[in-house]
Amino acid sequence: MKKINVAVIGLGGMGKTHVEAAKSSPFVERIYGFEPDEQRRKSRAAELGVIPATMAEIMDNPDIALVYIASINEVHVPQAILALRSGKAVLCEKPMGLSLQEAASLIKVQQETSGFLQIGFELHYSRLYQNVKQWIDDGLIGKPVLNECRYFCSEAHRKNSWRSQGRGSFLIPEKLSHYLDLxxxxxxxxxxxxxxxxxxxxxxxxxxxxxxxxTSKYCGGAVATLNFIMYIGETYKRDPKREMLEQQSDDGHFLQYHICGTKGAIETDVFKRRLRRWEFVDGPEYDCMQSRIVESISFEPEDDQAWFHNTAGQNLRIAELVAKGMPPEVSAQDAFETMKLCFAAELSEDENRIVTRAEIDDMLQTC
Ligand SMILES: NC(=O)c1ccc[n+]([C@@H]2O[C@H](COP(=O)([O-])OP(=O)(O)OC[C@H]3O[C@@H](n4cnc5c(N)ncnc54)[C@H](O)[C@@H]3O)[C@@H](O)[C@H]2O)c1
Structure with a gap:
């Protein structure tokens, strides 16, 4: 089995997740880590058990095949472009750039280099959402026409952190891109x-x-809404006697989808650890359309990671794909389509008007 060397750029919270996944991959030999500040690079690398390296040492090392970019948003695109031009495969965290033009510049370099580029939309690897996708693709709810996502949380990011200092509709590409992507x-x-x-x-x-x-209208007439509120869920006190999702299941947190089709509906509920499916039935024998729950699946706390974000699952798979010389499973172009939706929503808020996909495409033609 071929093993590869990898590097993690940015050794903060998400960088640690990437390092841990790389350590558990049978396809990974050595792990390098970069932080811009030399002292922090050394101390963080020691804490996480990786080899500290400068950007030049990573990019110029032909034995490093894959780079995970988990740095702050401002540098995602320049770092991904540098890595692609240095012949590395790249897993770059969302958001894919700070602007539409920046995201487009990354797509351009990916096309020029034909490099491996996947954006970190790891919910494609979540067992919860993979089940939903399978049910829809199997036709179990007919044609999906309505998708409502309710996301209430309690992530009042720390004062003076890069997250609380982002401006405007920052949270749409930074956080909600996952949920628009779904x-x-x-x-x-x-x-x-x-x-x-x-x-x-x-x-x-x-x-x-x-x-x-x-609120988005889709080609073919389907409609999606995403309702996001940052501050209703109770602040998690990390009480060791209470398990996180159990506490949050009834304290104001919601992360639910309701997807209605012509023949049925699906509900996902992260905080209840539950996935359900309804079937709609009609016929001359009924005086009104009937709806009934026909499937209900729940998952156990120890499976939270695989059933929810599954970043580890994504990263393990990407190391395997790169080691085997296979292409990305979620194309960069697909992620770019999600970023177009994010930037269109931002523009809509800034200018208080409906923004069409056609005008986003026109903007791309002229940039
Ligand atoms: N996919 C997901 O669900 C998910 C979840 C969390 C974070 N993220 C993304 O991961 C990225 C990092 O988030 P985080 O939570 O780890 O933040 P963090 O603040 O914990 O870590 C960011 C790290 O980047 C470092 N850094 C700053 N400038 C850098 C540079 N020029 N080059 C390399 N590193 C640099 C910082 O020193 C810090 O260690 C963000 O883009 C965020 O959107 C994704």
Whole structure:
């Protein structure tokens, strides 16, 4: 079995997740790690058990095949471009750039180099959402026409952190891109237009908006909504006697999808660890259409990682794909389509109007 050497760029919280996944991969031999500050690079590398390296040492080393980019958002695209031009395979965290133009510049370099580039939309590896996708693709709910996502959380990011200092609709590409990406995936269609609203912010020290109501119309007529509020869920106190999702299942946290089709519906509920499917039945014998729950699946706390974000599953798979010389499973172009939706929603909020996909494509033609 061929093994590869990998590097993790940015050794913060997400960098640690990438390092841990790489350590558990049978396809990974050596792991290098980069942080811009030399002292932090050394101390973080020692803590995480990786080899500290400068960017030049990583990019110039032909034995490093794969680079995981987990740095702050501002540098994702320049670092991904450098890595692709240095012949590395790249897994780059979302967001795919700070602007549409920046994301487009990364796509251009990927096309020029034909390099391996996957963006970290790891929910494609979540067992919860893979089940949903399978049910839809198997036709169990007919044609999906409506997708409602309700996401209420309690992640009032730390004061003075890079997250609380992002401006405008920062949270749409930074956080909600995952959930808009799922709406595209489930519909298997592209958005036609989007209208997004944001109420006045509540978290006073945020530079950016803290709530978003994003409504998108898709080609073929399907409609999706995403209702995001940052601050209702109770702050998690890390009480060792209480397990996190159990506490959050009834304290104001919601992370649910309701996907309605012409023949049935699906509900996902992360905080209840539950996935359900409804079937709609009609016929002359009924005086109104009947709806009944026909499937209900739950998962255990020890399976949370695989059933929810499954970043480890994504990373293990990417190391395997690169070691075997295979292409990405979620193409960079697909991630770019999600970023178009994110930037269209941002523009909609900034200008308080419906933004169409056609105008986003026109903007790309001229840039
Ligand atoms: N896919 C997901 O679900 C998910 C979850 C969390 C974070 N993320 C993404 O991962 C990235 C990092 O988030 P985090 O939570 O680890 O933040 P963090 O603040 O914990 O870590 C960021 C790290 O990047 C380092 N850094 C700063 N400038 C850098 C540079 N020029 N080059 C390399 N490293 C640099 C910082 O020193 C820090 O260690 C963000 O882009 C975030 O959006 C994705």
């Amino acid at each position: 709406q595209r995936w489930f519909f298997n269609a592209e958005f036609e237009s989007v209208y997004s609203l944001s109420a006045p912010k509540v978290v006073s020290y945020f530079q950016h908006r803290d709530n978003h109501q994003i």
